[in-house]
Amino acid sequence: MEPLFPQGQNEDFPRPPEVNMLNLDNLTAEELVKLAEENYETMNYDKCHILYEEAIRKEPENDKVLTSYGFFLSNIKEVDKAKDLLSRAIYANPNSHPKKYLYIAQLYEGNDSATFYMKAIEVLTSQGEILTQIGQDQYVENGEEYDINDIKKDMSQAYTALGELYMTDLALTEDAINICRNYLHKAVEINQTNIDAFYQLMNYYLEVDDPETAAKSAVSLMEVYKQAKESNNDDFFDEYPEETYLGSAKVLIELQKFSDALVILEDLFEDNSLNMEVLYLMTYCNFMLKNYLSCKELLEDFNQKQEQHCRDKEILAAKEELEESLKTKNVEEGNDWEDVSEEHMSNSEDMEVE
Numbered sequence: 001m002e003p004l005f006p007q008g009q010n011e012d013f014p015r016p017p018e019v020n021m022l023n024l025d026n027l028t029a030e031e032l033v034k035l036a037e038e039n040y041e042t043m044n045y046d047k048c049h050i051l052y053e054e055a056i057r058k059e060p061e062n063d064k065v066l067t068s069y070g071f072f073l074s075n076i077k078e079v080d081k082a083k084d085l086l087s088r089a090i091y092a093n094p095n096s097h098p099k100k101y102l103y104i105a106q107l108y109e110g111n112d113s114a115t116f117y118m119k120a121i122e123v124l125t126s127q128g129e130i131l132t133q134i135g136q137d138q139y140v141e142n143g144e145e146y147d148i149n150d151i152k153k154d155m156s157q158a159y160t161a162l163g164e165l166y167m168t169d170l171a172l173t174e175d176a177i178n179i180c181r182n183y184l185h186k187a188v189e190i191n192q193t194n195i196d197a198f199y200q201l202m203n204y205y206l207e208v209d210d211p212e213t214a215a216k217s218a219v220s221l222m223e224v225y226k227q228a229k230e231s232n233n234d235d236f237f238d239e240y241p242e243e244t245y246l247g248s249a250k251v252l253i254e255l256q257k258f259s260d261a262l263v264i265l266e267d268l269f270e271d272n273s274l275n276m277e278v279l280y281l282m283t284y285c286n287f288m289l290k291n292y293l294s295c296k297e298l299l300e301d302f303n304q305k306q307e308q309h310c311r312d313k314e315i316l317a318a319k320e321e322l323e324e325s326l327k328t329k330n331v332e333e334g335n336d337w338e339d340v341s342e343e344h345m346s347n348s349e350d351m352e353v354e
Contacts, residue, residue: 024051029059033068040072048072063093067100074107083107096144098123102154105161110169117158117165124155153239156191159183164200167207180204193224195240199248206254215255221248222260229267242268249281258285276302276310280319287322292334295326 024032036051052069059065070085086104089097098120105116127146131139139146166173166180173179184204187197198221205214228236245264252261262285268278283298302310302319310316331337 024054027054029055029062029065032058033065036072037068040075045076061088061092063089063097063100066092067097067103070100071103074103079107095123095126098127098154102158102161105158110165114162114165114170117162120158121155124151124158127151128155152191153194156187156194156197159187159190160194160197160200163187163197163204167200167204177208188220193228193236195221195224195248196244198224199244199251202248202251202255206251211255214251215257218252218255218257218260222252222257222263225264229263242271246278253281253285256288258288261285262289274305274309276305276312277315279305280315280322283319284322286336287326290329290334291336292326292329292331293336295322295334296331299323299326 027035032051032055036048036055039045039047039051052065052072055062055065056069066085066089070082070089073079073082073085083104086100086107089100090104101116101120101123105113105120108116128148128151130141131137131146131148131151137148160183163180163183166176166183170176181204184197184201187194188201191197198217201217202214202221205211205217245268249261249264249268252258252264262282265278265282265285268275269282272278279298279302283295283302286292286294286298299319299322306316306319
């Protein structure tokens, strides 16, 4: 296969004149990738393109460079280019760096996606066997790092994704129900802190009309979530997209676990107070918990923001229905009114002491 940019140029991202001002010539491909990843964290995407292009010009067949660039492109929704780069990474080095299989699998559907996940599991299993043979949890060979914890996390996530595929794209496959269940339980067996696996297990057991077992998965999910929250494990929360947490909250609501759902929703709202779906769901959970004062305050917040930030007709209709329901309730009879009363009394006592 020819190098990605045989002439040292990329038609889509030609080398801008300002590149020379960045003094990139003395940086290695690895250093350029590290800089690109740092700029991705600060959403400096134009500079990311420049840095990745320079890295590829230096080492056009380096699968680490191709994989990192492909992952970046997939995250900014340049799917076709991401597929091309990740495919070239696979061609360059098919039996190492399993991340490229995990990334490219997300860009395909059905059997194609499943094939990439299975290949990721194959490579990860091989890496795990190497660590077992040498009796270590970490090892570096030919520039490739092996870490047993990372291997377990990635393998668990691959099994989770396979389980989800057999609930969706591959649901008509023979024995899909059992295949799905086995993959999801395998995911949890490998990594018992995999939030996504417990989320998919809740979905699975609701799908097969077993809410009791779904509820058990919900308990496990919340145990993991709260433990990570108490330990301020930011890395843990960065492992999963917002959709995983929001989806988990929705399933918890379906299971009528409103307090648990509210824990997750409040964290999502703290991260993005303009997510109107999260704001509505928080309002709904508070209503179901008979926290009528909190519900009223959240509805006021929603109404202030909706003109600029909410165009979803279903959410708006649900919000209006909730408003009508709240009108039939006495706020002072809500479970959270007592908290307000106690706080008021406490403030009054403080004033008297002064």
